[in-house]
Amino acid sequence: MLSVYTRHHPDCAKKDDSTYRRCRCPKWLDGTLPGRSGRFRVSAKTKSWEKAELVARKYENSALSGEELKPAKMPTVKEAVGVFLGDAEARGLAPATLQKLRGIFQVQLVGFAEESGVTFLREFNPRNLTEWRQTWKKEKELARKKKFERVIGFFWYCVRQGWLRENPTATMGRVIAKHVPTDYFTADEYKRIIDATYRLGEHAERSWAPEKRGIRIRALTELMRWSGLRIRDAVTLECARLVENKLMLYQAKTGTPVFVPLPPHVADLLRSIPPGLKPNPNYFFWSGNGLPKTFVANWQRAYRRLFKVADLHKPDGTSKRSHCHMFRDTFAVEMLLAGVPIDQVSILLGHASVRVTEKHYSPWVRARQDQLEKSVQSAWQGRRGETANAG
CATH class of the missing domain: 1.10.150 (DNA polymerase; domain 1)
Known part of the structure; x- marks a missing residue:
């Protein structure tokens, strides 16, 4: 009456054999039912051949008893x-x-x-x-x-879910995105940004205390640069996470907290930060009200003004595109250039795997570059030895 068959995925090794039972492709039913004209074909809603056979028996028994077991409705x-x-x-x-x-x-x-x-x-x-x-x-x-x-x-x-036989995107080409190398702020560029926090009044667009805004954005900038926090995590940072001059970044899966030491002047700046328009004693920057996304957008607008005042340029004289995430990149790159192992940098950044860190920051791994230079130099020495022997 009803028989089971497999509708294989395009990448299944047994896609040419619809009677193959052991793959994890969707199982379907096909055949005829008593009292029903025409061919009956429906998804069994399972990837198990044995379960599909049980579903087939249910359809047959329902047809014999005069009850109609309707197949699942195709969703909109x-x-x-x-x-x-x-x-x-x-x-x-x-x-x-x-x-x-x-x-x-x-x-x-x-x-x-x-x-x-x-x-x-x-x-x-x-x-x-x-x-x-x-x-x-x-x-x-x-x-x-x-x-x-x-x-x-x-x-x-x-x-x-059994709603589709095949994935309609399987034959579509993938979207190609060029990998843009990680950019960061050099020491001179970072100094220009910090200096610009003292001159925000030159481009003030609001009347609320430009000097306070300068101190607050300077504290946030120093926090992101020396902790590697993303802007969302930095602007919603709780005061309790600063212990002496160490900042708790996050709680590891093992339950052990991960701390990063902050320069004393950064920790002092955070402790003495002036309150915002709606201060909350539990947070350095956030009021605790509203969506963090909205608060982050407000700070990003402030940083656009700050970068305008800093007026950074590339070596060729063109304007340098700057954004808040580059403070986190600066933290990572400077650590790697100082010789900190990439697995330790990965822990501080909170990446799920060191592969994520390698994907974005591998060009800046000093140990790898040093090894490449030594390998090239040793090749030179070997070549000079062969030349001397030939002479």
């Missing part, structure tokens, strides 16, 4: 996105990640589907998804690359 795009986002929230993803996923799928993908007349999930194909991707022109290369990776993950989720 909105329904599939809703389930996907609900699962992402249940997995405990960070609020910032959830916000990005909602923007991509709940706003952009669903909006594109409505404009294109796509109602059901199965109506997506490489052609209309390529058309959607072509509308991402305003986003930068790396943003498009990461966005497409999330789209691929969404459709693989739909395949695992």
